[in-house]
Amino acid sequence: MPSNTRSSKATAASDVVLLTDADVRSIKRTTKKDPKQKPARKENNPPPVNTGEIIEISSDEEEPAPRNPVAATAKLQARIQQLEKENARIKKENDEIKKQQIAAADLEDQITCEVCSAKLWSPFILNCGHTFCQQDLENWFSTALKQHLNVYPHYNVNVPPANVYGIFQKLPLPPYSCPKCREKVCSRPIQNFAVKGLVRAVAGQTGETSPKKTIDATKVWSRFFPAQ
Ligand SMILES: [Zn+2]
Ligand SMILES: [Zn+2]
Known part of the structure; x- marks a missing residue:
C-alpha cells in the first residue's frame, strides 16, 4: 500500500516538477512580457481619437504606425458619414410619422361631430x-x-x-x-x-x-x- 502511494506521489511530483521548472518560468516570462508590452504600446502611442481600433492595427504592424491614425480617422469619418445618413433617414421617418399623425388627427376631426364629440355615424x-x-x-x-x-x-x-x-x-x-x-x-x-x-x-x-x-x-x- 505505501509503495503505491509513494509511486503515485512520485509520479505526481515528477509531473509537477517537470512543468513548473521549465514551463512555468517560460510561461511567466511570456505572460509578463505580453501585458507589459501592450500597455507600453498604448502609452507610447497615444491614440488621437479611438483606442480600440488603433490598438488592433498597431499590434499587427509596428512600423506603419504613422499611417494608422490617418486610416483610423478615415474609417471614423466614413462611420460618421454612415451615422449621419442613418440620422437623416431616421429624421425622415420621424417626419413622415409626424405627418401621418397630423393627418390622422385631421381626419379624426373631420369625422367627429362638433356638438357631441362622437364619431359622425349618421x-x-x-x-x-x-x-x-x-x-x-x-x-x-x-x-x-x-x-x-x-x-x-x-x-x-x-x-x-x-x-x-x-x-x-x-x-x-x-x-x-x-x-x-x-x-x-x-x-x-x-x-x-x-x-x-x-x-x-x-x-x-x-x-x-x-x-x-x-x-x-x-x-x-x-x-x-x-x-x-
Ligand atoms: Zn353652418
Ligand atoms: Zn353629434
Missing part, C-alpha cells in the same frame, strides 16, 4: 355646409320647433298654411339654424355619404362598428320640414 349636412349627427340636429330643431309653436300654435308642418286659415297666408318656417354658424336652415338636411363612408372606413381599421341603426332620412326630417 352625418347630415346643412345648406351652410356644416355636418352634424342626425340625433344632434333632431334635438336642435326640436327646440326651435317648440319655441315656434309657442308663437304660432296653428303651425303644422304637414298642413299647408292656406288650409289652416282658409286664406293664402303663409306661416313662416320655424327659425331653424346651423348649430355652429347660425345660418338659416330652410331645407331638410341631406345625408353626408362621404363622411358616413369615411367614418366606417376609419372605424373599420380598429374593429369599431356603428352603434346605431340606419334610419330613413326622409322620415327623420318630415316633422321639421315640409315635403319638397
Whole structure:
C-alpha cells in the first residue's frame, strides 16, 4: 500500500516538477512580457481619437504606425458619414410619422361631430355646409320647433298654411339654424355619404362598428320640414 502511494506521489511530483521548472518560468516570462508590452504600446502611442481600433492595427504592424491614425480617422469619418445618413433617414421617418399623425388627427376631426364629440355615424349636412349627427340636429330643431309653436300654435308642418286659415297666408318656417354658424336652415338636411363612408372606413381599421341603426332620412326630417 505505501509503495503505491509513494509511486503515485512520485509520479505526481515528477509531473509537477517537470512543468513548473521549465514551463512555468517560460510561461511567466511570456505572460509578463505580453501585458507589459501592450500597455507600453498604448502609452507610447497615444491614440488621437479611438483606442480600440488603433490598438488592433498597431499590434499587427509596428512600423506603419504613422499611417494608422490617418486610416483610423478615415474609417471614423466614413462611420460618421454612415451615422449621419442613418440620422437623416431616421429624421425622415420621424417626419413622415409626424405627418401621418397630423393627418390622422385631421381626419379624426373631420369625422367627429362638433356638438357631441362622437364619431359622425349618421352625418347630415346643412345648406351652410356644416355636418352634424342626425340625433344632434333632431334635438336642435326640436327646440326651435317648440319655441315656434309657442308663437304660432296653428303651425303644422304637414298642413299647408292656406288650409289652416282658409286664406293664402303663409306661416313662416320655424327659425331653424346651423348649430355652429347660425345660418338659416330652410331645407331638410341631406345625408353626408362621404363622411358616413369615411367614418366606417376609419372605424373599420380598429374593429369599431356603428352603434346605431340606419334610419330613413326622409322620415327623420318630415316633422321639421315640409315635403319638397
Ligand atoms: Zn353629434
Ligand atoms: Zn353652418
